[in-house]
Amino acid sequence: MNAGRPGMLALGALIFGYAFLYGPIAVLIAYSFNDSRLVTVWGGLSLRWYGELFGNERMIDAAWLSLRIAAASATVAVALGTAAAFALVRFGRFRGRSLFSAMLLAPLVIPEVITGLSLLLLFVWLESLIGWPPGRGATTIAIAHITIGVSYAAVVVRARLLRLDPDLDAAAADLGARPFAAFRQVTLPLLAPALAAGWLLAFTLSLDDLVVASFVTGPGASTLPIVVFSSVRLGVTPEVNALATLLVAFVAVAVGSSAWMMHRRERRRLRD
């Protein structure tokens, strides 16, 4: 494309935008290596806050709890979301379809405070009615995260299913494959990237959720965001800088390597 004025404009927009997105993250990373507790003073390079982070049992326990809840709820959410996407894409019209698709998509646009409060009130009401769930904690958080994750997983899987050729299933059936075998041997492998993407999305949303978890948690079940929130609310805590740095490094490596793999596969596909 021609350079000149539009080129300069584009460059300016990019520099400003990315400086805004990454400036604050860069600041956190820099401070995580600062020996001083004060953000005004540079006390020299040090790994002190990383030591304190790993010595902070409350945070480590919370991290484990969050990872367990996220893995479990992402797995259930992908299973339910895949079934939902199938019903929407392959079943044509059925009674209750518009109610179903509305309930499936609504959690995407409903503010978290509403989701959190409504599930809290449901759990409390059910407990007074039938004695289940017995109090609130990790289980109720997982139920809430599954409910949110189903919608995201369904959207990702549906997008992929819409691009798959339904004739493939028909061909498998003509060749004598029973429906489940056709699903397992034809559709499932083709869906795999969408299933992985949906799982990762549900996992990340669960790991990152503060608001909904705060509503539906009970005594003794503090997830990582709940612990981080209660400590940053009181002011600046350098351990959180160390945690942020580890998180950013992890995400950057994960995103970078998956992009590299995709890029390589694409190149190989073009070569063949």
Place this chain on the structure above:
Amino acid sequence: MTASAGPGEGSARLRRVAVLAPPFLWLVFFFGLPILVVFGISLADPVTGIPPYMAIVDWTSGGLPRFIGDFEKYATLFTDPYYLDGLFGAVRIAATSTAICLAIGYPMAWAIARARPGVRLALLLLVMVPFWTSFLIRIYAWMTILNSNGLANQLLLASGLIDRPVVLLYTDFAVYVGIVYAYLPFMVLPVYAVLDRIDRSLLEAAADLGARPARAFVSITLPLSLSGVVAGCLLVFVPALGEYVVPELLGGSDFLMIGRLLWTESFQNRDWPMAAAIAIALLLVVVVPVMLIQRLVEPKGEGA
């Protein structure tokens, strides 16, 4: 799906039910039912106890159950300036933040769409990385920067623009910065997606016919990218409207946004009926525009 289905179709129907039932029942039970429970409790009166609300149906009077709920909470919600300010304040802040996101995000998306393919992928990933890292930590970063002795004040002092630290944290300004920062990727990605699909030959044709780049942008690029702009605005406006974390961490203690009021009613005041009424009001404010816009932009297809 007729009654005279053969044995093969009968099992096909069973299979469909087996696929549909789990997600359907899950959503009815954990999404539909809770909304009804919220509405029911919004009609109740609060009490001190467990659970902290009264029943809305009286079964004890003998004979038919009697409805004893009322709409008192809604009357309070729509007359008390405390709640009205929270609702309108949230709408104002969400709308302004959406406009700022558009002003920053559109040029970014446009510039990314102009870049070479290899560079474009890297730029897109760079927009997504912050989204995958913790929301809470990204807001916390601004607490560090906007602090009275944080980086922003140090830079302003060093540049000589101010001679005394200014209050930046716990202000409206900080809330705007936080919301725009948190939701900017949600604007860039959908706008980029439509800009990327615009046929380049249209722009070349415009140039051949003598249109200057600015003219071509206004008459071709802008109208063709409107659906992405609408999607991006919704993705920013809706979550910003119910935002709790940003006003709590960056706003002043008297900074009212409806999401924060809902939180205060349920946790500090334990007035669950009031919190429930706020939730229903917020739901109406969110759902109505979303449904209207969806009807406008959603292409027909897929059966329903």
